[in-house]
Amino acid sequence: MVEYSNKPSRAPAPPIASRNCDDPRIDYKETTYLQKFVTPQAQMLSRKRTGFCTQCQRQLKEAIKRARHMALMPFVS
Amino acid sequence: MNLYEGMFLLDNQVVRADWKTAKSLVVDLIKKNGGEVVTIRRWDERRLAYPIRGRRRGTYYLTYFKAAPNAIATTRREFELDERVLRYLMLRAETVPDAELELSKAELAEGFTVPPPPADDEPLVVEEPVVAEETAPEAAPDAPDAIEDVPAEASTEV
Structure with missing residues (x-):
């Protein structure tokens, strides 16, 4: 018999960042932007x-x- | 001579006394070691993410300066020894942003004032434990009244 898992499949969260490199917002002074890339x-x-x-x-x-x-x-x- | 970007976190006590002397504190230390300040301005006054030496708030100064590469080590030591400087950061920079030139020039103009830092940066005190027992008995007598209403409603539904 095939055993099925009861765990719901979890889709990975979509990436946050945009595709373009050379983003001037990646700077230590832009704290509001950097906050997006840290956990609570x-x-x-x-x-x-x-x-x-x-x-x-x-x-x-x-x-x-x-x-x-x-x-x-x-x-x- | 290389171009550097420096950010300095100063004690609000110094800034409260006079924000211009706080600014010259940074300028003097850079000049003392043969540096040449291109721009300097008060970047922001904000609450620190974590307390440093008992300070909860601080004022940031952002500067672009030219200095010889071998002068950076001695400059670092000066800032390290100065107790009025809570944190500093010196990085190589390619160019001075145009916005920085304008903002630092605007700060030099006559009549430019900086809001005094709020008085929230007293050294950390141990918080007294909150007395929660006094509020608990008040809530208890209300609870039986609420329970009595529920059976009455339930009987009408049947």
């Missing part, structure tokens, strides 16, 4: 969730870490 606990989202390319995700990582250092964004909340 202020953890960074994975590349899978943000939809950024490798280079953009790396820039995002730097920007969020700089913002955290300057107390513009929380490390944890």
Whole structure:
């Protein structure tokens, strides 16, 4: 007999970021934009969730870490 | 000489005394180490994401300056030692944004004033535990009245 799982299939959340690179908003000063790429606990989202390319995700990582250092964004909340 | 972007988080106590001396504090330290300030302006006054040295709020100054690469290390040490500077960040920059030139020029104009920082940045105090027991007995006598109404409604439906 085939066993079926009762778990509902969970579709992955669509990526947040737009496709164009060279986004000037990826900057540690643009905290309202950066807030979109962290969880409610202020953890960074994975590349899978943000939809950024490798280079953009790396820039995002730097920007969020700089913002955290300057107390513009929380490390944890 | 390279172009750098610097952001400095200053203690609101200094800014409250005089925002122009707070600004010159940053300028003087850069100039002392052979730097040349292109633009400097008060970027924002906001609540910090987490308290630093007991401060809940702070004022950010954004500056673009030119400095020799080997002067950055000594400049860093100066800012590190200054207790009025809570945080600093110095990055290489390609160009000075046009908006920054205008905004820093506007700040130099006569009669430009900066709103004084709100008085919310007192050193952290231990919050007193809230007494919740006093409110609890008041809510209890109301509860039986509410329960009595429910059976009366239920009987009319049948």
